[in-house]
Amino acid sequence: MSITRLQISNLRNLKKVGLQLGPTFNFFFGENGAGKTSLLEALYIIHAGRSFRTSDLNKVISSSESALTVFLERQSEEEGVTKIGLMRERSGGFSAKVDGENVSTLSQLSALLPTQILSPESFSLLSGGSKERRKYIDWGVFHVEHSFHNLWRRCQRLLVQRNSLLKRRVSHRELQPWDKEFSSVAHELNLLRQRYIDKLLPYFSTLAQAFFPEYEVKFSFHPGWNQSETLADVLSRDIERDQKYGHTQSGPHRANFHIRVNGQAAESICSRGQLKLLVCCLKLAQAKHLFEWRGLKPVFLLDDIESELDGTNRQRVLEQLRTLGSQVLISLINVEAISEQLEESDRVFHVEQGYITPWQIKGDNTTNNND
Numbered sequence: 001m002s003i004t005r006l007q008i009s010n011l012r013n014l015k016k017v018g019l020q021l022g023p024t025f026n027f028f029f030g031e032n033g034a035g036k037t038s039l040l041e042a043l044y045i046i047h048a049g050r051s052f053r054t055s056d057l058n059k060v061i062s063s064s065e066s067a068l069t070v071f072l073e074r075q076s077e078e079e080g081v082t083k084i085g086l087m088r089e090r091s092g093g094f095s096a097k098v099d100g101e102n103v104s105t106l107s108q109l110s111a112l113l114p115t116q117i118l119s120p121e122s123f124s125l126l127s128g129g130s131k132e133r134r135k136y137i138d139w140g141v142f143h144v145e146h147s148f149h150n151l152w153r154r155c156q157r158l159l160v161q162r163n164s165l166l167k168r169r170v171s172h173r174e175l176q177p178w179d180k181e182f183s184s185v186a187h188e189l190n191l192l193r194q195r196y197i198d199k200l201l202p203y204f205s206t207l208a209q210a211f212f213p214e215y216e217v218k219f220s221f222h223p224g225w226n227q228s229e230t231l232a233d234v235l236s237r238d239i240e241r242d243q244k245y246g247h248t249q250s251g252p253h254r255a256n257f258h259i260r261v262n263g264q265a266a267e268s269i270c271s272r273g274q275l276k277l278l279v280c281c282l283k284l285a286q287a288k289h290l291f292e293w294r295g296l297k298p299v300f301l302l303d304d305i306e307s308e309l310d311g312t313n314r315q316r317v318l319e320q321l322r323t324l325g326s327q328v329l330i331s332l333i334n335v336e337a338i339s340e341q342l343e344e345s346d347r348v349f350h351v352e353q354g355y356i357t358p359w360q361i362k363g364d365n366t367t368n369n370n371d
Ligand SMILES: Nc1ncnc2c1ncn2[C@@H]1O[C@H](COP(=O)(O)OP(=O)(O)OP(=O)(O)O)[C@@H](O)[C@H]1O
Pocket: 011, 012, 013, 014, 030, 031, 032, 033, 034, 035, 036, 037, 038, 039, 058, 059, 060, 061, 062, 063, 304, 331, 333, 351
């Protein structure tokens, strides 16, 4: 799968952009503040319904404009061309269409456009809170297990209901029917996560070994409660604590994973650069797994990796992406940095004050197509 056409209006400084993308690497170069990250942000928004830079989408809409739109055409061998569009209004209104038909949930767009991002922000996957790590696992489960999304939503609803009952301090007896259902859905959800991780781990281990040959790198998953007990037993035992805090302390909403390097927590022993490389291994592992199990290649968005990884490691990550055959959109400042490694199907674009134009590299010289 790859994105062939992309149109963006009123997204930060991108007032009106129209592009034909190539199926392999697409490089976007330009000075600070030119609009490179905003272009990647547009694709992320249409995939996830949110930005990777801010939780407030109004900040992403161009100042003095009332709505942003992103439209794209996706080409896949099995399904041919699919047209996908999204509009986000300043008033909060959201509308999305696939081939002219309104879609009711954003998860329909996510399913059509599996997208992975490597940006300075995405490196908090290992150094930040557990929410990001749950999102990482659930991205993968969502794309390979069809029942996951509904199960996840049921689990969220039950959790909200249980928490509101806890806050109202209802009796243990009144809580029991909720606990029974919550435990049963949680158990099913956990099985899907466990099954996914069992399949993902060989991919991660191979990559970790290639990138960190001198270290022993171990991944461990924690479902959100002690597995020697059932969740129903844990909830029943901890009822007083849950009532005291007014929310449920155990369950799949507390799932997490840890990476240990030579027996120590990665975030305590690894350098910043090594942590970033581990995040690359995690994301590449998901992409390889998705391709081998579902034949899908996610689109990769690489923002500012020049400043995030050293030359050798950057090269190794790019080589992995070339082997995978994913479509990749990469932002960078200096076009000279890539002139040696371009392949025939790659495309280069110059980003300048919100305008994006195709660029051709000839030998040692860089020339604009429009020259
Ligand atoms: N809501 C908005 N409306 C209009 N312009 C905006 C808005 N938000 C940000 N901008 C401007 O849009 C540009 C966005 O730049 P972006 O972050 O995409 O740059 P970049 O090319 O990735 O730069 P860098 O190399 O520094 O990361 C900036 O010039 C910023 O001032």
